[in-house]
Amino acid sequence: MHSVRFTAETSSNGVLERDFIVGEVPGVLWSPVSGSDHAPLVLMGHGGGLHKKAPELMARAHENVTTWGFTVAAIDAPGHGDRPRTAEDEQVRADLRQAMLAGETERVESISVHYGISLAERAVPEWQATLDALQKLPEIGTEAPIGYGGGITLGTAIGIPLTAIEPRITAAIFGGGFFVHEALIEAARRITVPIQFLLPWDDEHVDRQSTLALFDAFASTEKTLHANPGDHRNIRWYGLDHGFLARHLGRVGTSPA
Amino acid sequence: MHSVRFTAETSSNGVLERDFIVGEVPGVLWSPVSGSDHAPLVLMGHGGGLHKKAPELMARAHENVTTWGFTVAAIDAPGHGDRPRTAEDEQVRADLRQAMLAGETERVESISVHYGISLAERAVPEWQATLDALQKLPEIGTEAPIGYGGGITLGTAIGIPLTAIEPRITAAIFGGGFFVHEALIEAARRITVPIQFLLPWDDEHVDRQSTLALFDAFASTEKTLHANPGDHRNIRWYGLDHGFLARHLGRVGTSPA
Structure with missing residues (x-):
């Protein structure tokens, strides 16, 4: 079993940021500078083509640390961020670019779905190994409640199969913006923990009904x-229930700092 | 033009409750005992078969008064609460009961839709006359921002056509639970103010897609x-954005008491 190997450390605005590696997977851990013993741990997935320190993910991570005192972990998905791309990754990206330029919408969807499945098959065990390693850190341990902090698109395409087989995750935020396929629907049917699901109402390429079927x-x-x-x-979210994870990860009754 | 005639007054938990009549329409006004000059005014519609002091509506009204300092008004819909039923009201109720007992779902929907249209045609001018009269009260006046506080079912079937033609309403909460018809869709297309829409995901009789089309x-x-x-x-709402009306009725930056 791999351990967490910290490679860099910095802090800003009361948030400690520590880069780490578990096996060959690079990740980052955000936590309060003031300490966070056994605080809830939130796993965040980045969007397709992005990485563990994408600005939108960073902003949500910082909010989770400063508002709720959570620890937040993110890792690069296979072929994303600091990770090497396999020949398959390169081929898929080339095919996808070509299909998009040619306006072949069905082929774009087919390639995206298959690539999403391939990424999830690789990413789910990586998240589980990361979780095993993080739980060996004394400040996290096995007592920290664990939530999946989601993010839309790829973060959800990986998060749903992960949450379906990972009993340590007890609440999850998911969202739309990607092509839904039957295996995801089947994984969703096995999920029983509280879910917050964010739907961009007017996604340009994704059929709204398929995402509603996923929520269902x-x-x-x-x-x-x-x-x-x-x-x-380009979505702007408002009226969101920012206390969702706090309520379900055992911070009932706490209010924003 | 009618005036507000107050008929009874009581108070509990810091909330002043005043029954009133405008013309022949009985209503009730809730406001902080401590006064509420020109505070935002929230109009609340009750559900089908219910009335202006139905428990769920009362609870929401009290929350609006005590948390945000709003004034809340509710009136009985035609044929509901303290109002006499016309021969049409009695006939429709008898027809509806019969169709439900016989399990004639299409007839239930047809009767409900036509009755909803009839009630809205009568209720919309009543709400407007009530609003005219309430604005003549010195503690409300024409300065108070006005929102529609909705409620699902009949409260929305009346609230949508009202909001579509009433420029004084600048934000509205609506919800599902009733049969959506084309005239409502057309009224919704004319509404441009901020909307919060509450959808019971598993309504027994109402097609989910029709309600999603209404939101769209x-x-x-x-x-x-x-x-x-x-x-x-039987729905239990959670994770709701309770600050929606406060943000849009000019109480930006205020927080719950």
């Missing part, structure tokens, strides 16, 4: 769908 | 769909 599939008795107008690339 | 129809650039599992009769 979650077996969770407690789930919330939140939709605002816009495409996942 | 609002021309508002700012609109939020919020769905939780359940039928409108």
